[in-house]
Amino acid sequence: MIDHMATASPSQLLLAWYDRHARTLPWRVSPDNRKHGEVPDPYRVWLSEIMLQQTTVAAVKSYFEKFVSLWPTVEDLAAAPEEDVMKAWAGLGYYSRARNLKKCAETIAAEHDGRFPADEATLLKLPGIGPYTAAAIATIAFDRHAAVVDGNVERVLTRLFQIETPLPDAKPDIKARMATLTPDARPGDFAQAVMDLGATICTPKKPACGLCPWREICAVQSSPFAETLPRKAPKKEKPTRFGAAFVAVDINTGSVLLRRRPPKGLLGGMTEVPGTEWSEGFIGETALDAVPFAAPWEKQVKQVTHTFTHFHLKLSVFRADLIPTQTTVLAGSWWSSPQELGEEALPTVMRKVLSAALD
Ligand code: SF4
The missing domain is CATH 3.90.79.10 (Nucleoside Triphosphate Pyrophosphohydrolase)
Incomplete structure (x- = not known):
């Protein structure tokens, strides 16, 4: 066991942790089911990623369940009256996302035969899909190698590598490091594993470093310094x-x-x-x-x-x-x-x- 730990790569350490501790989420295929051949539904991955922008998992769950029960496929969503979609979205905020969601579903249905494209470049051309979401769908739904960086990933990686450059200037460095860490095997699970680590162990306050699979290789583990990362450029006052x-x-x-x-x-x-x-x-x-x-x-x-x-x-x-x-x-x-x-x-x-x- 000790030999294995000593020789395991960072991605192997984290994936072994993910196999035991992955969060159960309504849009996710568990690592166990994935090993048994179940593949994620790109529609559900896309829907969850759009909903999760600027919002928490807890806030999104009930909206996600409502959407997939009303519109189980992307074609169903494409055919729905826009007013019904806006009503179902009400309360989730950032309403341009709901309008783009509907437009994107229509484009997938009309121009892609109801199937999400798997490559980042084609995904990026769709309404409401930016670089983050394109990478997330390509990786999580299709297991393509892409560097997925959300707020959780930023926090974990700035600590793991002690990146003290404030955000947003640190973003290119974080993305490059995520690309290097991401393995060729199971890149989708790896991306979700870093997100889970950030959400459950490497939390903004009081990270549970003692339980972290990366504690041996982390630059700041168990020091009060961890909580000060990531650094952020001062925000402008809102009027x-x-x-x-x-x-x-x-x-x-x-x-x-x-x-x-x-x-x-x-x-x-x-x-x-x-x-x-x-x-x-x-x-x-x-x-x-x-x-x-x-x-x-x-x-x-x-x-x-x-x-x-x-x-x-x-x-x-x-x-x-x-x-x-x-x-x-x-x-x-x-x-x-x-x-x-x-x-x-x-x-x-x-x-x-x-x-x-x-x-
Ligand atoms: S050891 Fe601590 S600070 Fe480092 S990645 Fe793990 S939880 Fe975060």
């Missing part, structure tokens, strides 16, 4: 934008007036209550000048705060209880009943608005 949201409630039925956002741009195609533009110069106190129509609007005590990638948002929320009339029918809007509200394609920020006005 804060302000706006107002108007929740009109039908006195008799409890229905709420909703509308669809324009197809392009932030939260494009998602559903919202009427509201103002969001800008740094907006002054909440003058929001009543911007009401969509005259009604007994009342400012709610709760203000909604939400953080997007590039800015923080503070929304003043107004509510009016009324009987719908001609003047309250805005172009492109509709009344959604309390039973239907949960099914609407409402992004998280709008769910917060409704909860501030209705709870």
